[in-house]
């Protein structure tokens with residue numbers, strides 16, 4: 001079958017030579033608590049970094065490495081890294097305000113009597129994975145969770161959250177409306193918002209969530225040798241919190257060489273690309289309802305706390321269609337040569353969808369050259385979710 005490519009790409013005209021990061025964001029990313037809190041989760045185990053030599057050969061690349069977050073905590077997505085860390089910090093700060101001290105040490109999530117059961121009701125909007133992470137953390141700490149989801153949310157993803165004992169409200173609108181509704185209802189009911197996206201006046205928790213994602217990049221570094229060097233990372237973008245963590249890690253925490261970070265979004269929900277394309281590179285919203293199978297990336301507005309790191313640290317921004325995303329899911333599922341199989345859900349496969357577009361579209365050769373995606377390049381992909389909606393996953397990987 002001949003593939004039609006629907007992607008677009010923008011280079012970043014706003015990259016400074018050095019990144020400027022505000023003090024609050026720097027403090028969030030440099031806290032030693034991140035590692036301690038994750039180690040305190042009994043499900044914690046570094047997820048695998050998988051090499052796909054067959055795919056690399058096929059695409060004319062040196063190496064393709066995939067960080068496989070489908071194995072994270074038994075939740076099939078990376079998102080609970082953020083929620084678990086943010087909730088621990090929130091509790092630490094709240095206790096401190098009451099004159100009590102809680103250490104974010106290796107036993108944090110193993111203390112069953114830390115908080116009175118039902119003291120908090122955590123609330124957030126989600127396309128699925130972040131809300132499941134918040135509900136999972138709430139259950140661990142014997143707290144309540146109320147999760148808002150956009151209309152047309154997959155039944156399996158709703159059930160995953162209900163399965164953690166949370167209440168789920170599906171609203172009649174897109175993700176951005178769910179964010180507003182969650183914030184409004186939390187305010188009215190005295191609930192605690194654990195949102196991965198930020199807005200003016202609500203920045204602290206999204207910063208901690210962003211910092212929690214660092215564990216993923218640090219785990220990658222831990223298994224690489226000194227001789228390994230990553231040349232480009234394709235990072236899928238929803239509100240941009242994951243992308244901001246990648247920018248911090250590769251530009252500031254571990255700036256080994258001139259790595260190229262490439263953001264990948266659905267054609268119909270490309271708020272990061274719209275922002276970089278705007279005059280001055282200011283955050284821009286995509287209005288209206290967008291349809292894409294990449295539910296986790298179906299967000300209309302970049303998170304204001306994430307955007308400065310993305311604007312300063314990413315080389316390029318591209319979009320991918322659902323068709324190429326399905327092909328990426330199938331490429332992971334039916335691997336080339338002796339490559340291992342990877343279970344990659346719709347949003348998880350978006351990075352590979354971007355790479356396939358760049359490597360297989362003959363009109364993209366100048367872009368490939370400019371981004372240094374050649375025969376010696378090592379590319380990192382993040383499989384950010386597995387089959388979080390197994391029925392849809394099965395249908396899509398079996399489709400021809």
Ligand SMILES: Cc1ncc(COP(=O)(O)O)c(C=O)c1O
Nearest residue numbers: 238239240241242296347384385
């Ligand atoms: C599987 C998956 N990948 C990537 C993302 C994008 O993360 P962010 O919204 O932080 O950009 C999400 C967001 O929910 C997601 O669920």
